[in-house]
Amino acid sequence: DVQMTQSPSTLSASVGDRVTITCRASHSISSWLAWYQQKPGEAPKLLIYKASTLESGVPSRFSGSGSGTEFTLTISSLQPEDFATYYCQQYYSYRDFGQGTKLEIK
């Protein structure tokens, strides 16, 4: 298994803020990383794959970066609909998720 660790677990921010979520892998996963957004009562939604490729239809305020063991998801200017829980997922070896980061309204 590849252990995926996200930080922080909870993040409080305001509309318009720039926020960054970090995901660390227990060993190198190259760029084989995806990010998802999940709202309460809904299925997760793909945002980014291959560490930095934005899924079609996802707003450009979302961006991903990193390779190896450290990755980030950045939202450049928070919108009201962005308050949700975010998960990273590696697919270098089988599949593993981070524990999630809950983005709350400040």
Place this chain on the structure above:
Amino acid sequence: EVQLVESGGGLVKPGESLRLSCAASGFTFSRDWMSWVRQAPGKGLEWVGRIKSKADGGAADYAAPVKGRFTISRDESKNTLYLQMNSLESEDTAVYYCTREPQISGWNGWFDPWGLGTLVTVSS
């Protein structure tokens, strides 16, 4: 439109079995690898297992907590994915999502889209 619809969830007792189904439409089901992901109440996402396409050998792989108890299969003639769950435990209580691993340039591993999920409750 790509669509995945799970069914078969419900309330079962510890030690019992249950089979989940996932009806796929809007894409070439036979070509893509498929996965099951679960989410216990109030918890994060946990990968359960995946099955490769028949063209890639059709093998299934499982996460450690379910290996030996769960079996993933697929029926290309019905565009349907299955999850057979045996010897269920209270820790298996979760919403189970069916999801596709789309291929781009020969690579896959991310999940898109996801079904709405089906709730499995294991309780005496």
